[in-house]
Amino acid sequence: MIHSPERTAAVLIETLPYMQQFAGKTVVIKYGGNAMINGELKQQVIKDIILMKCVGMRPVVVHGGGPEITGFLKQLGKQSTFVSGLRVTDAETVEVAEMVLAGKINSEIVCLLNQQGAKAVGLSGKDADLVIAEKHLAEIYENGEVKKADIGFVGDVVKINAGLLHTLLDQDYIPVIAPIGRGIDNATYNINADYVAGEIAGALEAEKLMLLTDVEGIYRDYHDKSTFISTLTFEDAQGMIQDGTIDGGMIPKVEACIRALSGGAVKAHIIDGRQPHSLLLEIFTSAGIGTEIVKSR
Numbered sequence: 380m381i382h383s384p385e386r387t388a389a390v391l392i393e394t395l396p397y398m399q400q401f402a403g404k405t406v407v408i409k410y411g412g413n414a415m416i417n418g419e420l421k422q423q424v425i426k427d428i429i430l431m432k433c434v435g436m437r438p439v440v441v442h443g444g445g446p447e448i449t450g451f452l453k454q455l456g457k458q459s460t461f462v463s464g465l466r467v468t469d470a471e472t473v474e475v476a477e478m479v480l481a482g483k484i485n486s487e488i489v490c491l492l493n494q495q496g497a498k499a500v501g502l503s504g505k506d507a508d509l510v511i512a513e514k515h516l517a518e519i520y521e522n523g524e525v526k527k528a529d530i531g532f533v534g535d536v537v538k539i540n541a542g543l544l545h546t547l548l549d550q551d552y553i554p555v556i557a558p559i560g561r562g563i564d565n566a567t568y569n570i571n572a573d574y575v576a577g578e579i580a581g582a583l584e585a586e587k588l589m590l591l592t593d594v595e596g597i598y599r600d601y602h603d604k605s606t607f608i609s610t611l612t613f614e615d616a617q618g619m620i621q622d623g624t625i626d627g628g629m630i631p632k633v634e635a636c637i638r639a640l641s642g643g644a645v646k647a648h649i650i651d652g653r654q655p656h657s658l659l660l661e662i663f664t665s666a667g668i669g670t671e672i673v674k675s676r
């Protein structure tokens with residue numbers, strides 16, 4: 380796209396207040412979904428992160444990789460099962476998850492960022508005890524009642540080593556984090572990447588948590604796109620999880636936003652990773668995009 384010089388200057392000036400507002404601020408990005416699979420979108424997300432860094436922001440990247448784990452498990456003849464958006468994870472599955480997330484995807488993202496001139500550092504939650512975990516018991520809502528279920532080596536975050544991330548950010552590195560944690564029982568835990576991003580955003584008191592996904596945001600009725608919600612309170616979100624309006628992979632996202640804000644993050648957004656440069660649009664425009672989760676109205 381070629382603009383006149385005047386238009387180019389006007390666009391740059393429009394972004395000035397946002398650059399001033401966000402300079403020096405920490406932004407946690409959960410990178411996953413289509414934006415990680417589609418080559419063109421991938422390059423755009425990488426460029427957006429580099430741009431954020433270049434204008435003085437402190438980006439932290441937490442990545443997913445659910446579809447790739449499912450693909451590897453399939454090659455091994457294993458079907459994947461999810462409960463409330465979380466993968467049922469037996470001993471073999473947690474090994475595959477660690478291999479795919481920490482071994483493959485993490486180094487790919489680090490490499491793409493570094494090719495574009497960043498200083499990205501790949502970490503799993505095991506590095507310097509970045510993410511300490513404990514066994515998660517899944518919550519299943521049935522007829523207004525909550526039931527707990529053991530789904531294997533699935534972790535909840537107990538503690539984040541925020542000091543390590545501050546050290547890296549202070550030295551201009553971009554931390555890129557795979558959602559694998561060391562358990563307090565020393566087992567390896569597979570943790571949903573949204574939860575890791577939410578806890579990290581809270582621990583760092585980030586200015587923003589941005590969760591990229593494959594939908595525009597949250598709908599009151601998922602089958603009716605006119606029911607899109609641009610702002611959702613904790614209370615409404617919890618009600619919508621309990622009555623099943625928010626389901627599957629959207630549950631960890633909403634809960635991650637709630638944890639981030641409860642922990643000290645300033646803002647939390649679920650945004651459409653299919654939209655080119657969605658990260659920049661969220662940060663550098665007044666309207667923003669996607670669904671923002673807020674404590675109260």
Ligand SMILES: Nc1ncnc2c1ncn2[C@@H]1O[C@H](COP(=O)(O)OP(=O)(O)O)[C@@H](O)[C@H]1O
Nearest residue numbers: 411412592593596597598601624625626628629
């Ligand atoms: N109320 C809702 N609004 C929007 N999406 C919803 C809702 N309830 C469930 N979903 C589902 O959640 C999905 C997002 O979760 P997921 O596929 O795990 O995301 P990702 O792979 O991007 O991490 C959507 O594609 C949609 O199918």
Ligand SMILES: CC(=O)N[C@@H](CCC(=O)OP(=O)(O)O)C(=O)O
Nearest residue numbers: 411443444445465466570571572
């Ligand atoms: C416990 C659990 O569900 N862990 C996730 C970790 C990866 C992830 O979160 O990837 P996405 O963000 O692409 O879904 C999984 O095994 O798929």
